Amino acid sequence: MQLHDHDHDLCLREALDRIQAVCHERGVKLTEVRRRILELIWTSHRAYGAYDLLDMLRAERGRVDPPTVYRALDFLLDQGFIHRVESLNAFIGCPLPDRSHSVQFFICDGCGTTLEAQDRGITQALERSAKAQGFQVEQKIVELRGRCAGCCTD
Amino acid sequence: MQLHDHDHDLCLREALDRIQAVCHERGVKLTEVRRRILELIWTSHRAYGAYDLLDMLRAERGRVDPPTVYRALDFLLDQGFIHRVESLNAFIGCPLPDRSHSVQFFICDGCGTTLEAQDRGITQALERSAKAQGFQVEQKIVELRGRCAGCCTD
DNA sequence: GAGGAAAATGTTATAATATAACCTTTGCGA
DNA sequence: TCGCAAAGGTTATATTATAACATTTTCCTC
Incomplete structure (x- = not known):
């Protein structure tokens, strides 16, 4: 693993901790699936489709069905942790934790x-x-x- | 039929004639299906989904399959006669016949x-x-x- | 810690949107 | 009239998304 990746991982972990804190403040839960999907989305500068994420989850934990992914995505969208890219039918991480802003x-x-x-x-x-x-x-x-x-x- | 509708019909016919002329200039054909779908899209200020159009065509002419509609839509998009509304997965008429502009x-x-x-x-x-x-x-x-x-x- | 409501997740099925691939017909110029 | 290219027909399937109901987990209250 290279320095850059190491930094990136650190950065990701810090960001997730911040999100964890925000969830606590808001009285909502960053459950295992939600957290993992957020991680997957954040590890890329490309937008992932719901079924891309589904495949990645399946590779990790066997059977996973679409509603599991869509529910987690809905949560992350509601909280403003990810955005939906309409013209790609895909999802991307949002660097800002606030709920609604113009981007x-x-x-x-x-x-x-x-x-x-x-x-x-x-x-x-x-x-x-x-x-x-x-x-x-x-x-x-x-x-x-x-x-x-x-x-x-x- | 009220005056307004009558005007609207006239307007639509004129617009279609203009489009017909544009097609001739460009050496492309506004075939029956393409023309009809364009008409259907233009009679509304709401965006129609491909399957909405499919249903309307079926009501008029019996069996029609998705590729028929999507091919016509592709043509109309290419020519700039309609736009795709990404966040609705739907299509709407474009009042301007020129091919690519920022709207x-x-x-x-x-x-x-x-x-x-x-x-x-x-x-x-x-x-x-x-x-x-x-x-x-x-x-x-x-x-x-x-x-x-x-x-x-x- | 037992009961119970609310939230989250699991599961099954299906809806909605879109395209691939191959075949047939049509239009049109050589 | 031949043959090509464009258009459309047909079948099948891919991709994206949600409805509906069952089960499990969380966590609050007593």
């Missing part, structure tokens, strides 16, 4: 990397536009598909 | 109405953000979910 995804169709951004300018432009037509926004879905800096030259 | 959808979760907008401010904010990180955008997905002006008071 944007930059999805590289080359390498699959999905980057989460929080651009104040974009958020403001969206809110201005909604306000102009009296539309009350509940959820802002912004997904930019294309090629990341690393893949443009490929 | 935003305002989706009312109350009445289902999906409004297409072209807000220059939003587009610019998205492009600025992408440029800042060297991301080459191919497609901009912007879907705002919430309540339209008419449904806020409901």
Whole structure:
């Protein structure tokens, strides 16, 4: 195992501990399945589909059925620990533990990397536009598909 | 039939004629199935799912199978006559015949109405953000979910 | 610690969305 | 008219997601 991976693991463990604490504050439980799925999602910069996660769980613990995964995903979505990427039907970790914020995804169709951004300018432009037509926004879905800096030259 | 509907029908026919002309210019064919599906999509301000369209076609012409609908949808998407709404897995008419432009959808979760907008401010904010990180955008997905002006008071 | 409600999970079945693969028909230019 | 390319038909199946009900676990109350 290389230094980088070691750091990454440390980072993951710390992040999970923080999430654990947040759950405690909120009076909700980060159970074994929920925690494991969150870990799996967080170990990647790509979004995973529900059935990708299902396969990974099955490899670890034998029989697992779709509702198990979807229920855990629902919980993690509710708590704001992951996001759903609509244009991929897939799920990705959210670096911020707060429940609802306006984010944007930059999805590289080359390498699959999905980057989460929080651009104040974009958020403001969206809110201005909604306000102009009296539309009350509940959820802002912004997904930019294309090629990341690393893949443009490929 | 009321005046409004009559106007609407006229408008639809004119729009279809324009699309027909565009197809001719591009050397592609607006066949019977394609035209009918486009009509069906255009008669609504709500997005239709592929299987909604399938059911409507079946009601008109008996047996129709999914690939028929999906192929027509692919054609209409390619030509830019309709858009796919990712967060609904559904399709909606595009008032502009040009192939690729940056649009935003305002989706009312109350009445289902999906409004297409072209807000220059939003587009610019998205492009600025992408440029800042060297991301080459191919497609901009912007879907705002919430309540339209008419449904806020409901 | 026993009882019981609420939460979580297990289990079975199926719904909803989408495409692969191969075959037939149609349109159209050589 | 031949033959190719595009379109559509047909069958089967992949992928994504949820409904409904049974069982287990948690944890609060007494």
